[in-house]
Amino acid sequence: xxxxxxxxxxxxxxxxxxxxxxxxxxxxxxxxxxxxxxxxxxxxxxxxxxxxxxxxxxxxxxxxxxxxxxxxxxxxxxxxxxxxxxxxxxxxxxxxxxxxxxxxxxxxxxxxxxxxxxxxxxxxxxxxxxxxxxxxxxxxxxxxxxxxxxxxxxxxxxxxxxxxxxxxxxxxxxxxxxxxxxxxxxxxxxxxxxxxxxxxxxxxxxxxxxxxxxxxxxxxx
Amino acid sequence: xxxxxxxxxxxxxxxxxxxxxxxxxxxxxxxxxxxxxxxxxxxxxxxxxxxxxxxxxxxxxxxxxxxxxxxxxxxxxxxxxxxxxxxxxxxxxxxxxxxxxxxxxxxxxxxxxxxxxxxxxxxxxxxxxxxxxxxxxxxxxxxxxxxxxxxxxxxxxxxxxxxxxxxxxxxxxxxxxxxxxxxxxxxxxxxxxxxxxxxxxxxxxxxxxxxxxxxxxxxxx
DNA sequence: CTGGTCGGTGCACAAGCGTTCACTGAACGG
DNA sequence: CCGTTCAGTGAACGCTTGTGCACCGACCAG
Numbered sequence: 001x002x003x004x005x006x007x008x009x010x011x012x013x014x015x016x017x018x019x020x021x022x023x024x025x026x027x028x029x030x031x032x033x034x035x036x037x038x039x040x041x042x043x044x045x046x047x048x049x050x051x052x053x054x055x056x057x058x059x060x061x062x063x064x065x066x067x068x069x070x071x072x073x074x075x076x077x078x079x080x081x082x083x084x085x086x087x088x089x090x091x092x093x094x095x096x097x098x099x100x101x102x103x104x105x106x107x108x109x110x111x112x113x114x115x116x117x118x119x120x121x122x123x124x125x126x127x128x129x130x131x132x133x134x135x136x137x138x139x140x141x142x143x144x145x146x147x148x149x150x151x152x153x154x155x156x157x158x159x160x161x162x163x164x165x166x167x168x169x170x171x172x173x174x175x176x177x178x179x180x181x182x183x184x185x186x187x188x189x190x191x192x193x194x195x196x197x198x199x200x201x202x203x204x205x206x207x208x209x210x211x212x213x214x215x216x217x218x219x220x221x
Numbered sequence: 222x223x224x225x226x227x228x229x230x231x232x233x234x235x236x237x238x239x240x241x242x243x244x245x246x247x248x249x250x251x252x253x254x255x256x257x258x259x260x261x262x263x264x265x266x267x268x269x270x271x272x273x274x275x276x277x278x279x280x281x282x283x284x285x286x287x288x289x290x291x292x293x294x295x296x297x298x299x300x301x302x303x304x305x306x307x308x309x310x311x312x313x314x315x316x317x318x319x320x321x322x323x324x325x326x327x328x329x330x331x332x333x334x335x336x337x338x339x340x341x342x343x344x345x346x347x348x349x350x351x352x353x354x355x356x357x358x359x360x361x362x363x364x365x366x367x368x369x370x371x372x373x374x375x376x377x378x379x380x381x382x383x384x385x386x387x388x389x390x391x392x393x394x395x396x397x398x399x400x401x402x403x404x405x406x407x408x409x410x411x412x413x414x415x416x417x418x419x420x421x422x423x424x425x426x427x428x429x430x431x432x433x434x435x436x437x438x439x440x441x442x
Numbered sequence: 443c444t445g446g447t448c449g450g451t452g453c454a455c456a457a458g459c460g461t462t463c464a465c466t467g468a469a470c471g472g
Numbered sequence: 473c474c475g476t477t478c479a480g481t482g483a484a485c486g487c488t489t490g491t492g493c494a495c496c497g498a499c500c501a502g
Binding site: 041042043045046122125126127129130132140167170171173174177178180181184187188202205206209210211212213214216217 | 262263264266267343346347348350351361388391392394395398399401402405408409423426427430431432433434435437438
Binding site: 241244272 | 499
């Protein structure tokens with residue numbers, strides 16, 4: 001059988017226009033995609049090497065040409081997932097910084113990214129607690145990076161710019177937590193637009209509530 | 222081999238002072254405890270009937286005398302876990318309602334319960350996304366109940382008592398989300414007191430920030 | 443005392459798992 | 473052109489898995 005796409009690619013026959021490294025990368029991507037899909041029922045630890053291989057269209061042992069173990073595959077998936085998450089953060093940051101509707105645009109960017117990268121968000125939400133220890137700590141580390149980034153962003157805002165850096169991080173932690181909860185509720189909406197809209201509206205109100213709290217907050221001496 | 226406690230209980234020999242139903246319940250509890258522990262590495266879907274049986278000290282097929290499947294066992298664990306969670310909520314509610322330190326006492330109750338019921342909290346945090354569909358929706362349903370309960374509690378507070386019920390639920394959702402995040406961070410602290418204390422202190426500040434936000438919030442007309 | 447109930451036993455089976463090993467042949471560098 | 477590299481092959485291994493079945497014997501109601 002041929003890898004990557006069962007009916008079209010021909011490994012032993014005439015060469016497509018692809019170099020050897022290109023074909024290897026293609027198979028690698030197929031493995032990642034298959035694992036992401038298979039992990040949706042039962043989590044990463046329930047993904048079997050043989051299932052992935054069958055799904056990709058290669059023999060089980062060929063898996064080892066790309067990853068040493070399922071756990072290493074999981075770490076690669078974490079990387080992949082946080083690439084799209086960072087893309088989202090970039091979008092949020094580059095949005096119109098008109099203070100008034102910064103919340104609206106951020107929530108919209110979040111809902112769109114969750115819809116577009118559903119698989120990655122699901123993976124992170126799941127493996128954050130269910131994954132192998134190495135995967136869990138990789139995810140935790142990445143989330144912590146996001147919090148620190150947000151804290152430095154907040155420091156540039158007119159209200160909290162006079163805060164203790166301690167309080168800045170605490171607020172960032174609170175916001176990231178709320179965003180994670182919102183993302184998880186969006187996932188639970190399973191694509192139903194009305195449910196998604198309700199979650200988004202709720203998130204807007206919550207962020208506004210937090211904003212009101214922040215604007216009336218004074219760091220203790 | 223004998224169930225419940227390998228060296229002491231004797232099934233075929235002289236009877237301990239236990240009736241048949243008592244012995245069955247004891248075995249059932251042992252199965253639940255074993256499953257909870259085994260689920261810690263790999264999640265519920267990675268728990269095998271045979272492992273549980275070996276751990277409890279019964280033969281694999283005897284498992285079916287208590288549960289039809291691992292999934293049904295999972296639902297029983299959800300029930301068990303939310304029993305302790307409700308006990309926690311009762312403790313929070315019955316605490317001294319002196320408005321000033323209601324936050325301090327709530328956070329202390331939370332940290333104590335997470336420490337005492339670590340296994341249950343871990344189970345909920347994990348299976349909320351990684352578990353079988355039935356388990357996931359059972360957990361989601363229970364959390365939603367907690368949010369509604371909290372909303373009715375909030376309605377009795379001096380500040381938000383004039384709010385729209387819509388906003389009350391939104392605030393309850395925000396608080397529950399923050400509490401869930403805090404519980405998850407307490408779990409991530411893995412029992413190290415200094416880390417736990419830092420999380421608790423952060424949670425106190427966050428709840429105060431939300432309180433400030435709530436006190437300055439006005440429901441839109 | 444007796445007969446039914448039922449938790450626990452022991453064996454068997456087919457299916458799936460990760461991993462090993464020697465192999466093939468297209469793509470590539472010199 | 474020719475030798476090397478290496479992604480993918482295919483058979484084989486020892487193990488664990490869920491589940492079906494006939495069976496046992498302590499408990500308990502009558």
